[in-house]
Amino acid sequence: MHCGFDFGTSNSALGIHDGVTPVLLPLEGQHRTMPTALFYRPERPAPDLGREAMQAYLGGDEGRLMRSIKSVLGTSLIEETTRVGNRQVPFTAVLHDFIAEAKRRAEAACGHDLTAIVQGRPVNFVDGNPEGDRAAQATLDGILRSVGFKHIEFEYEPVAAACLYADQHAGAVKPDTLALIVDIGGGTSDFSLVRLTPPGSDHGRTRADVLASTGLRLGGTDFDASLSFYKVMPLLGLGLEVTEKKIPAPRWIYSTLSSWPRINTLYAPKAERDVRWLAETAPDQPEFQRLETVVEHRLGHRLGADVEGAKIGLSNAASHALALSYIERDLAPELWERDLREVLTDGMARLTGGIDACLSQSGVTAEQIGLVILTGGSTEMPVVQDAVRARLPGAEITPCDTFGAVASGLAVEAARRFA
Structure with a gap:
């Protein structure tokens, strides 16, 4: 069975497609998103995950908290180890532990083995370092294979959010609408400019043609x-x-x-x-x-x-x-x-610079943007919304499932690619 996985810096989510709509699977109790956190206890190798990890740490339990682990991809840290009790654990093993357990929980929730995946990724794992970016994806690919995925494809996270919007708004999109997806998560800010085309011969689906994607290592x-x-x-x-x-x-x-x-x-x-x-x-x-x-x-x-x-x-x-x-x-x-x-003055300047880079790459002006789709937890901040609105004052700004849009969009893409 195929799925889409949003492995985030702060939160993660995994979705499947039931033939009609994408469905996010519960990864922690009834929660369909899970904090990307692990808590290792000295007496056992298997860590607590998500909210349980945070509660164990904040409750004063003895052990080691690991959070924002995605941020080591593309850096020299990924080749190093970290001390957990009396043992040294490779950072790759930490990522493996989180992804393997998320996969196991998702499989238990849907009752199927998950073997094919569209994995979300930021436009740039690291800024201005194409080699580091390729290495980060290769490392993540290797970890996904090691936990049992046999068919792996990657998609930019903001493009996944655009796929979800197109899937959910068939018939409600004006012809040739230019939409900018602003995805600001815990570790990266990503932007994709797409042209939305209403349903025609494309099997009744709104089409999202990607014109440009840019990103920077800046997030919550x-x-x-x-x-x-x-x-x-x-x-x-x-x-x-x-x-x-x-x-x-x-x-x-x-x-x-x-x-x-x-x-x-x-x-x-x-x-x-x-x-x-x-x-x-x-x-x-x-x-x-x-x-x-x-x-x-x-x-x-x-x-x-x-x-x-x-x-x-x-x-x-x-x-x-x-x-x-x-x-x-x-x-x-x-x-x-x-x-x-x-x-956050400098951060907002970098943010609007990322928007400008996406516009420049596509040859589109700010005045031509008709729609801005916001996703990622940091887009709920008024200071972020104000910065986007000031740069694109003529665009309609709409939120799109802050924490679940990327995983749902990846599930839509998985259904399309692996059908």
Whole structure:
């Protein structure tokens, strides 16, 4: 049986086609999307996945949390190992564990072996590195084969969302509508420009002809990192000088603590010694004591999750209080929506630059775009929607199943390719 799989930086989903419509399969209880997270416990090799992984970590269980694992594809990290308890686990094995278990759960849900797959991928796994991009797809292809898929094809994630829109809006599309799909997930921002043609001789289906696709390595985890680095890390000493030595606190510590994939590297002995030195050298500076608490008690991912929650909260309210009493009693800084917009200024400029690159590649002007289709969790942020609307003011902007559109579109494509 064939399927479509959206292996995302933050969330993943897998869909099949029942002959009439795409169906997302439950991967975690009744949930049809699952956080792309694993939690390895010292006493057993099989990890917890998804929400269970996050709950185990935040609940204080002993073990190692892995999140944003897709981001290692196309980087040198994919060739390395990471420490889990007393053993070293290759990053390829971490990806294998997640994808294999997602496949097993999907097969249990539909009652069939899944052997053929249309796998979603970003337009660029890495920016400006075609060799790294090819290597990333090859690595993912190898992992898919190792878990039992025999027939594997790839499709750009925004193109998959366009396929779903075309499938669901047969007869409701104006002739030759130019539509831009904006897919902003946890790790990448991808754009595809398509021409939508109403049903004719194409078996009653709206056709989506792809004119251009571009992408950049920018997503929700980068937005989290910016908010954390500029608005939260100063509470832990970023920007301060160690009074006694008259030297600035090392910025690398704070950039590492702001990055989900790199947080665990702060728990290595040398990094721990550097943090301890700051706290011991400046005992009268509470910021460094907070930093030591975070590192000593392995609170980095918990802090990261709270910053992510603040980002989401600031998409719906003018302010958000961070409850950080687990670091220091009564520590509860207030973050404001204007703070989020401020730290994302450069990110929004890169985002609109990605849109411009897609338009330039296709030879289409902004004024010719009639429809913008938004998908991916980060497109729910008002600052993102405002940036897209400012660049394409004449287009109709419509959301398309924030977390499920890509997997559903991949299932549509799987039905077409493997029928």
